[in-house]
Amino acid sequence: MERAHEAPVRIVIVGAGYVGLVSGACLAALGHDVAVIDRDAARIAGLQAGIMPIYEPGLDALVAEQTAAGRLAFSTDLAAAIPGSVAIFICVGTPPRPSDGHADMANVMAAAADIAGALDRFAVVVLKSTVPVGTGDEVEALIRTRRPGADVAVVSNPEFLREGDAIGDFMRPDRIVVGTDHARARAVMATIYAPLAEAGVPLLATSRRASELIKYAANSFLALKITYINEIASLCEEIGADVEHVARGIGLDTRIGGKFLKAGPGFGGSCFPKDMLALMKTAQDHGVPMRTVETAVAVNDARKGEMVRKVIRAAGGSVAGRTVAVLGLAFKAGTDDMRSAPSLVILPQLQRHGARIVAYDPAAMANASPLLPGVVMAPSAEAALAGADLTVILTEWPEFAALDLERVAGLLRRPVLVDLRNLIDPPAAARAGLTCHRIGRQAALVDTSLHSALQQAAE
Ligand code: UDX
Numbered sequence: 219m220e221r222a223h224e225a226p227v228r229i230v231i232v233g234a235g236y237v238g239l240v241s242g243a244c245l246a247a248l249g250h251d252v253a254v255i256d257r258d259a260a261r262i263a264g265l266q267a268g269i270m271p272i273y274e275p276g277l278d279a280l281v282a283e284q285t286a287a288g289r290l291a292f293s294t295d296l297a298a299a300i301p302g303s304v305a306i307f308i309c310v311g312t313p314p315r316p317s318d319g320h321a322d323m324a325n326v327m328a329a330a331a332d333i334a335g336a337l338d339r340f341a342v343v344v345l346k347s348t349v350p351v352g353t354g355d356e357v358e359a360l361i362r363t364r365r366p367g368a369d370v371a372v373v374s375n376p377e378f379l380r381e382g383d384a385i386g387d388f389m390r391p392d393r394i395v396v397g398t399d400h401a402r403a404r405a406v407m408a409t410i411y412a413p414l415a416e417a418g419v420p421l422l423a424t425s426r427r428a429s430e431l432i433k434y435a436a437n438s439f440l441a442l443k444i445t446y447i448n449e450i451a452s453l454c455e456e457i458g459a460d461v462e463h464v465a466r467g468i469g470l471d472t473r474i475g476g477k478f479l480k481a482g483p484g485f486g487g488s489c490f491p492k493d494m495l496a497l498m499k500t501a502q503d504h505g506v507p508m509r510t511v512e513t514a515v516a517v518n519d520a521r522k523g524e525m526v527r528k529v530i531r532a533a534g535g536s537v538a539g540r541t542v543a544v545l546g547l548a549f550k551a552g553t554d555d556m557r558s559a560p561s562l563v564i565l566p567q568l569q570r571h572g573a574r575i576v577a578y579d580p581a582a583m584a585n586a587s588p589l590l591p592g593v594v595m596a597p598s599a600e601a602a603l604a605g606a607d608l609t610v611i612l613t614e615w616p617e618f619a620a621l622d623l624e625r626v627a628g629l630l631r632r633p634v635l636v637d638l639r640n641l642i643d644p645p646a647a648a649r650a651g652l653t654c655h656r657i658g659r660q661a662a663l664v665d666t667s668l669h670s671a672l673q674q675a676a677e
Contacts, residue, residue, distance in 0.1 A: 220405055226250045226289075227304040227409055232296060232329045234261055236272055236384065236488075237346055237377050238309030243277065244388040246284035248413045253299040254292050265292040273554035273581050276385050296329075300336035304406055307344040307375070308333075308357075312492075319495045321350055330357045334364035342406045343372045348433050348493060351500050354397070354426040371403035374426045376433035381487065382552020393420045397429020434497040438511050441490040443478045445514040448521055451481035451658030461658025462640060481657045483612060483638040484521035486549030486558035491515070522563035525638055529564075530571060532636045532655040533608055538572030543606035543630070545599055546613025546639075547590070548582035556585045560638075561612050565590055578602040580615055600629060608634035614641050623650030 226249045231242040234256035242254040256262050261271050268285075270278045284290035293299055300306060310325035326347055333343055343361065345354055358372040374397030379387045394414060396407045404423055408415065415421045424432070451461040461481045469476030485491075494511050501508040530537055549559035556562065559582075565575050569592055578596045579586060587595055596602035599618065603609055603626055611618050619641045627633040627650045635647060636655045647654035 220408060227406075228302050229253070229410065230255060230296070230299045230303045230306040232256075232306065232308050232333070233310035233325070233347070234258070234265060234271065234292065235309065235311055236274065236381065237379065238307070239265075239270075239272065239277060239281070240274060240379055240384040240388055241307060241309055241346060241377065243280045243284050243290060244385060245410065246287070246289035247280060247389070248410075250289065250410065252284075252290050253303070254290065255294065255296045255299055256292075257294060259294050262292045262294050274384050275382060275552060280385060296332050297336040300333065300341070301338045303341060305342040305344050305410060306333050307346050309346045312347050312349060314492050314495065319492075320499050321348070321492065321496045323349065323353060323356075326353065326357065327360060330360050331364055334361040334368065337361075337365055337368050337370060340369040340371075340402070342403045343370055344375045344407075345372065345430075346375050346377050348376065348437075348489065348496075349374075349430060350496050351427050351430040351434070354430060371398060371400035371406075372426070373398040373400070373403050373407060374429035375407065376429060378433075378436065381555055382550065389414075391419055393422055395422045395424065395429050395432050397424050397426040397432075399425060431500075434493050434500070437489055437493040438497050438508075438514075440478050441485050441494055441518070442510060442514045444480075444482075444485045445517050447479045447481050448484065448657075449517065452524070454658040455660060458660055459658075464658075481640065482614075483525045483560040483564065483657075484518045486560055488555060488557040491518075491558045522560050523567065525560065525564050526567040526571070528638075528655065529568060529608075529610055529636050532634055532653075536571070537568055537607075539574075540572070540607040541574045541576060541605065541631075542568055543596075543602040543609040544575055544577040544593075545579075545602065545609060545611045545618050546615055547577055547579035547586040548613050551614045551616065554581040554585050556582055556589055559586075559613075561586065562589055564610075564612065565593055569593075576602045576606060579613060580617060582613075600625070603629040605629070605631060607631050608636065610636040611639055611641055614639040618642075623647055623652055627651045 228251045229245055231238045231254045234254050238254060242252045246252040264271060268282055308326055308329045310329050312321040315322045326349060354372050354374050361368055361370055376395055394411050398404055411421060447465055450464055454461040465479040468474050469479050494515050498508050498511055533540055547561045549555055569575060575593045576596050577593050578599050583595045609630060623646055633652045635652045638657055640656050642654060644654050
């Protein structure tokens with residue numbers, strides 16, 4: 219795509235959350251002049267003081283670097299930031315509505331209205347928030363109603379950022395998708411992403427609706443892939459195969475690819491569940507059922523209950539009166555995010571079966587504590603393990619993979635480990651005297667009587 223301006227250009231980001239902060243800091247790192255705006259004055263004040271409102275590895279350093287370079291600033295005043303800007307990115311939250319779980323567009327429409335009031339020349343309004351198909355049309359209509367004759371183009375530019383890897387995903391994307399039929403807007407987007415395009419990143423120009431759908435189709439497909447390998451894992455447990463070997467065996471087929479084939483307790487996060495629901499709603503609204511996506515949502519929901527039964531079986535048939543040490547609460551490693559985390563379903567069910575839960579997570583306990591009443595939060599993994607009847611690994615934090623398994627076995631009252639992320643090497647667990655129950659592999663039973671005898675002798 220040809221470019222409209224010589225970089226750098228002035229960009230406004232509306233919304234200082236996961237997407238807005240990472241996008242703003244990275245666009246500054248690409249050389250642009252970026253103003254990040256948020257209505258939350260405390261959040262903005264924190265950012266101006268170098269305090270990050272979210273846990274994202276590397277973000278604090280990148281924000282500090284770009285702020286010091288004078289390319290990144292934070293403010294609550296959108297109207298003051300827009301004049302002279304070439305593009306205004308809407309990066310506000312689109313949380314599921316409590317009533318029906320569908321995307322709540324109030325923040326997006328409010329941002330569009332504020333932008334309409336402040337436009338002073340041609341500008342590109344960029345929808346980076348994940349929005350239902352057709353939202354670009356609604357945003358454009360709202361702006362034109364508020365500012366008849368406004369010289370504006372509304373573009374879809376979905377993000378594909380994974381929490382915990384967001385900066386890398388922005389700076390080294392597999393592709394950039396730009397949804398607009400407006401030639402001048404395409405040229406502006408080509409200018410903005412020029413450094414990445416020059417580095418060889420494919421820049422896909424398509425219609426606005428196709429771009430909006432690409433986001434949902436991508437996330438739903440990734441969730442389908444995870445759901446599929448999770449079901450294959452359950453079959454492996456019954457037929458005595460190892461799901462990791464099966465995943466590798468199919469993943470070497472370049473048509474399948476080896477990523478997102480890690481079996482686990484089920485997908486969570488702020489995106490997959492929300493985006494699948496939004497895609498299903500769009501499909502239903504247009505009379506085109508998405509049964510694959512509906513089935514994956516149901517299978518994934520049911521999986522949490524399967525994980526509870528797996529823990530109960532590992533405990534010998536009951537967890538009543540038992541203490542279960544849970545390692546990991548966040549929906550995945552590398553984040554403090556608890557949205558749709560499997561722990562939010564699995565732990566309460568274990569409690570309902572009479573278990574006492576002691577949990578540890580390196581980053582998510584502050585967010586998790588109010589969501590998990592009755593769960594004792596421990597200051598470390600070892601503190602959680604001490605005296606527990608068994609332990610369950612729920613989130614694949616690297617520090618859990620590095621645990622001294624002999625020490626784990628010694629801290630537990632019964633050396634039983636349920637590894638729902640296949641983090642622990644089964645032979646190492648066996649050598650340490652742990653009975654290790656994994657996903658997609660039959661329990662590597664070890665003779666724990668020898669371990670108990672050695673422990674009694676040592677006491
Ligand atoms: C996802 C998409 O990856 C990203 O492109 C999009 O922009 C936002 O949604 P995120 O939700 O941050 O990113 O996390 P991701 O790493 O995709 O994991 C999503 C869920 O799938 C997590 O619960 C994770 O534990 C699970 N997962 C992921 C698996 O169970 N197995 C895998 O192999 C990969």
